[in-house]
Amino acid sequence: MTSSAPTELIELTGPDAAAFAQAQFCNDVAALTPGASQLNAWLNPQGRVRRLFHLLRTDEDRYLLLLRGGDAASLLPTLRMFVLRLKAKLQVLSGWNWAEVAADAAPPSGAWPIALPDGRRLLLREGAAVDGLPFEETLTRDIDAGLPWLPAPALEQLLPSWMEFARLGALSHHKGCYPGQEIVARLHFRGGGDKRVPVRLAAAEHAALHEVSALRDAAGGEAGLLLQQVKMPDGSGLALAVVRRDLAAAGSVLHGGESLLTVLPTTWNSGADTAETA
Incomplete structure (x- = not known):
């Protein structure tokens, strides 16, 4: 892994952004209020994880996907194929930075907090660097929390359960359909x-x-x-x-x-x- 925090960021905007995200991603996007975030993923039809990411809702019609592994540019063409007639736009953003900060630290102006499953917190900001922990320390904490990053060989290879998505709060078994949902639901409910x-x-x-x-x-x-x-x-x-x-x-x-x-x-x-x- 790199010594600096990797920032692969996708912006999803438009009147149908929420509908698109809810239909494509495996967590319950409808539960997100503006300013809130969740761990989420996009699966392939076989239920394997294409990308794992933090999904941040910045306002009613805008979401940011901070990827945990894999590059944003190669994902974008495939993701755009599912926009169809929806009024939604996807683009890669550059010039953003993030770092882990103390959970009770007041965010500086223009920074967005992203909650981690174990109670830690990241800050994401455009432009200026975020004053926080070195990436290696965050990575160590992620490993101790069982919070994965997905390198290229792992993309589209792993089922959500193998990474304990339910424990991480990254998946909902009670939302509507999304790619791979039939596989995930069958394996979950049938045991x-x-x-x-x-x-x-x-x-x-x-x-x-x-x-x-x-x-x-x-x-x-x-x-x-x-x-x-x-x-x-x-x-x-x-x-x-x-x-x-x-x-x-x-x-x-x-x-x-x-x-x-x-x-x-x-x-x-x-x-x-x-x-x-x-």
């Missing part, structure tokens, strides 16, 4: 158990994680995907991954390229949305 779960991983050396995406078990079988990683003060690596449930116990060892990664104890309360499966 069957998760086959994959998020875990924290430790590596002896952070440098060995830079080119890692696919994880393997001891026999060389497919084990999961590495989502994000950060260098710790002692030079070791801390990472968040989605792995097979049978490999998720603390102390389990996974292979990432030439690195050995050890599953750490969970630091968040799991158990939500355990009915979905592949």
Whole structure:
């Protein structure tokens, strides 16, 4: 991950912006009041996550999508295909900055607060940089909260339940239809158990994680995907991954390229949305 906070931002505006967002995204956009935000995602027809993002409603007819992985420019043409006859406009914004700040800090003029699922807060602002935590510290906190970033190899590969979207408040099982909703609803309401779960991983050396995406078990079988990683003060690596449930116990060892990664104890309360499966 980059040492600066990545800002991939899409603006959605127009009289039908709310209707478009509600029809396309998996969380309940209708619950957002101006000034509020939520974690949300756009899924493909197979129920896999195309993009994960913070959705901020700045006023009645304007939304900002702050992406958690993936670039905005490549997403825009596909997203625009679903506007059809709606009065809604999508465009990529540049020149914005964000950072994590104290949850009780008063936002400066022109800055928008974005709530995180674990009670932390980001500030998003156009133009001037936001005075807040270094991105590496925010990334460490995200890993400890099980809050994912999606690198390119993970786009359109993971089901919402594998990242515990219900626990993160990123999905509604009670809103209307959206792409992938039939798959998500069937797996949730019919049960069957998760086959994959998020875990924290430790590596002896952070440098060995830079080119890692696919994880393997001891026999060389497919084990999961590495989502994000950060260098710790002692030079070791801390990472968040989605792995097979049978490999998720603390102390389990996974292979990432030439690195050995050890599953750490969970630091968040799991158990939500355990009915979905592949």
